[in-house]
Amino acid sequence: MPERCPSKPISYTEQVILFALMTSLIALSIDAMLPALAAIEADLMITDPNGRQYIVVSLFAGLALGFFIFGPISDSMGRKGPIYVGFGIFMVGCLLSIFSTSFEVMLVGRFLQGLGAAAPRVISIAIIRDQFEGRAMARFMSLVMTVFILVPVLAPGMGQIMIMVLDWRAIFWAMFILGVITSFWFALRQVETLPAPKRSHFSVSRIRLSIAEILTNRTSFGFTILAGFVFSSFLVYLSTAQQIFQDQYGVGDLFPVYFGALALAVGGASFTNSALVMKLGMRNLVRTALWALSALSAVYLVVALLTAGQPPLWSLMIYLLFLFFCLGILFGNVNAMAMEPMGHIAGIASAVVSSISTVQSVIIGTLIAQTYDGTILPLVSGFFGLGLVSLVVFYVTDRKSSPAPSP
Template identity: 40%
Template sequence: MTAQKHVRPLPLLEFVILMALITSLGALSIDAILPALPEIGRSLNVQDSNDTQLLISMIMLGMSVGQLLYGPLCDSWGRKPSLYSGMVIFTIGSLISMYSNTLEVMLFGRIIQGFGLASTRVVGMALVRDVYSGREMARIMSIIMMIFILIPMIAPTIGQLIIERSSWVMVFAAFVILAWLCTLWFGIRQQETLTPEDKKPFVIKVIFATFKSILTHKAAMSYTMAAGFVFGAFLSYLSASQAIFEQVFNIVDDFPKYFAAMAGSFGLAAYMNSRLVMRLGMMKIINLAIKGFVGLAIILLVITLIYDGVPPFWLFFGLALPLFFSLSLMFGNLNSIAMQPMGHMAGMAAAVIGFISTLMSVACSVFIGQLFNGTLTPFFIGYVVLGLAGWFMIRVGDSATTDIQD
């Protein structure tokens, strides 16, 4: 274990579980409402069902903007105060969503939710970077991702059970309860990892100077943009997953089961990555995974076109599993390799990397989602384009890598 000398780390298992739970609050807030989207649409009198997909995209938009604030706050206030303030904002956004009577109000609440949840991603990434480095950091990030995947696997089922026994409003109430339970655990057990001498004053000039220094790092920004493209492909599926299963394949009650199986491919990939990254290194895994993703996306696009946009379900599902497996192999590695040169400004680096990649992914997701026409054709065209764009940026990052420990 490569812990920084000034930090007394938690036991590895507790640290990993705590970080996974904190960073998965965003995933829970997204995935648990997927089964509720039709009911929310009816409750709020939404005319176009594609518009309910924005409830997924807008929370991600809030996260991307919020990270710009929580990056410098994380390096100025410290890791723990930053998380506490984020949970307060998240609670306000949840209450707005719970009591909204129009889609526009709920979308605003979701943006506020995301803004608060940005603290969990920034703090989580900064804490891991504070305590670990190099391949060990990538291994820890991958293990956290593996546990993180368990939440999306069960979240739709939890959401569906809550809806069957009450209403979609109680799903938002459950978010708040779990968030504060995790915050209580974090507050009691996790040591502050930002030492007084490493704190940066919250001064606008300093923030912009730090922001500029990160943006001008060619390798880090290339990998960040690659992450934005490949995560955009995933987010477009996530936003429309309920509509895909219901409208394309007429699967309603069993949606949480198939969603969990799909999420399981992410968990398996994270587990395999945690075992392989110490031997192969991040760059090799990233390059193998992007080739696999692009190849499978092209195959799925061809099959989809042959079947006029609606391939047989098991053919789609059987190929989508390895497609998302390849995608998952890249997530933790792209974030870790982009963070590598930024150890002296971990909080701000996490914010900028998260902001750019998430903003890109939201834009890609909204564009593809609004093209949904009851077939899979728009999605797989988008996957091929995004995969090729991500591959190009990875090649740019590889050519510019000089100070990254693989």
Template identity: 35%
Template sequence: MVPARYLAAYSTNHPILQGAIVTAPIRPDTVTATAAERPGFREFVGIVALMMAVTAISIDNLLPAFPIIGEQFSIADPNRLQLLIYIYMLGFGAGQILYGPLSDSLGRRTTLLASLAIYLGATVIAMFSPSFGWLLAARFAQGIGAAGGRVLSLAIVRDRYAGRAMARVMSLTMMVFLIVPMLAPAAGQGMLLFGSWIWVFVSMLVLGGVLAVWFSVRMPETLHPDRRRPLSLGAMAGALRLTVTTRATIGYGTALGLMVGCIMGYVGSAQQLFDSGLYHLGGWFPLAFAVVAGAMGASTLVNSRLVERLGMRWLSHVGLIAFLAVALVQVVIGLAWHGQPPLWLFLAVLCLNQFLISFTMPNFQALAMQPMGEVAGTASSFLGFYTTLLGAAFGAMIGQSFDGSVIPVAAGYAGLSALALLVVFWTERGRLFRAGGTG
């Protein structure tokens, strides 16, 4: 029997309680579900976080291998090696448009396991690529496979949670997701000790395999039978129309995409910033990368603690304005030192910006998904497609502008966050910080 106080608190927004018989605990953070029913709260967060972590490690642990890959395939322009990131993100974005409608019709489990099969197959192809072109093609396919984890993680969370509780779960999973970049470059560099960049892809293969086994054994189907939608063009068009015409969804989705652009611009430039192009840290590059990622992880933990008290809107709006202010300071510092400020100063300001960005992204994501309970899979799919391609495009513009200085990254942060603030201002009809529903 579910305690009455839990039922009263969650009956208005918990998807399982909307017209369904309650058969599971309503507060998995205070009541542990049985293994037969579904994973408990902590294991649920762990599985969803790993679904997201596959994406992160597939990007970041390859960074230390850039010089070796460039040497093996005779890549003269180091900026061209950034394509290994951006091509992957293009596949990652394009693949997401498919998985949402499929999961809304076939269920989350079948769709996720199929996407993992694509990811693992593409990883094997990458390991044996005879040319840089083949490697780029494998990375594109790898991105398509990894997209399933991104789409399904959001949809699965939305299946079970709503409102600020959903934001809390997303913040916790994002924290794990952001811890991975702290370790990924060091793991990639460790793989290089075996003598070949191929071992970096071996680590991706192992991680993807672990996820496939864990998910298939422990995660039941989360999509309620009453919410399955027919796999038809008409149903997809209706769900897509609802997604793109909902002001909060498209507005916060656009703001999220712009902030993703900041992250992608930095990640694509990181190896050149810290190692080959500017600060020449060599083997210390993974440590510098980990310090920056650590700031994001710490902020996400703080966000998960504050969001249920202060709300998604207040935290994200304050975070975005502060991010823009620090980005402008970063531009001034870059210009004052002619594009090459002291490493400690650059790292300090960059860490502050990365700390602040984590108050925006998980909350923008939750605010965008909040109205989409009836079409969570398709909405998550479209938002993933839209925000990833937007982020990859702006990130590539920043990365390809790398000129041996910190100016492109700093200017990119300032410009994109200013645009994001304008979009949020439009989304909220000029009223920032307001309370709105469960946000």
């Protein structure tokens, strides 16, 4: 990978776009595949009706391990080198998935995709923390999310077109090409933000002590667990979206339109958050979003029960649009709050926060998604229950946090 100093420093806007593209490897690996799940299920002879969900879940399992590996390494070797390794693993995973002829090989390829994509995801957070803190960090992450949201808006449609014109394997070729382009852009334009004098010696004892510091810091640990509960509900949606829209409601080729509309709600919330967070602070926004999410889910759970889990599609879309706006407020703020006290160990902290929350979401989200029974009751119940638990975690963490000025 070429390593050179850019002729002129990367601008704030270019860095936002670059980091959004780096983060989008994960989104593209998930969202572009959703319209293809039924085709993959038939081609690879998956017999379990909910088995296709593991094509999504296996990627998150790789992410969880990758987060934990690449974060500490970036504190010792610098930020850029480990990201190159991650890009390479991601591309190998793409190739393995392209040439897979069995469900098991597909899952290995998906796991490697997640393992590799974890590097640009977790280390980009460390790079951001190297340069920003507090509300400025939350604002930058919200802007990244705003640009990034174009991927889940467009990816399902791209996947749908590829299935119609070519086949599902072409989707993995698109992921591979994006990985190549992004890796070279990063190499040529992004400077190293952790110079050698600031790097830490890699040792198991240091990692253990750093993990202990994060786990015993009430703010970091509390908001890490909160992030896990929030993302668990989102993972339930990602795992069941294709079944709900195409199998249950029969939207067919219009699935990308519905999926993209909901992604736009997250993007709109992220853009709104980037403006409001500097005025209102992260805690106020998180508190409001959690209450709104829980209240909306409580009301719609009643609607779902009264319709035996088959409410009109238009009502489901209205509910999810408002719900996803709340999630867009939560995503950037909760992670920034978990990272706020850990600037001195940003790499390991980013790894631990991301790894714990991802493992938590994979376990909880998979258990809920596997209960899908042809109705939306598991989805809405999951959002409601996880919303209430998240509120409890928020208030316990906020009450016990040190009485520093609210970020």
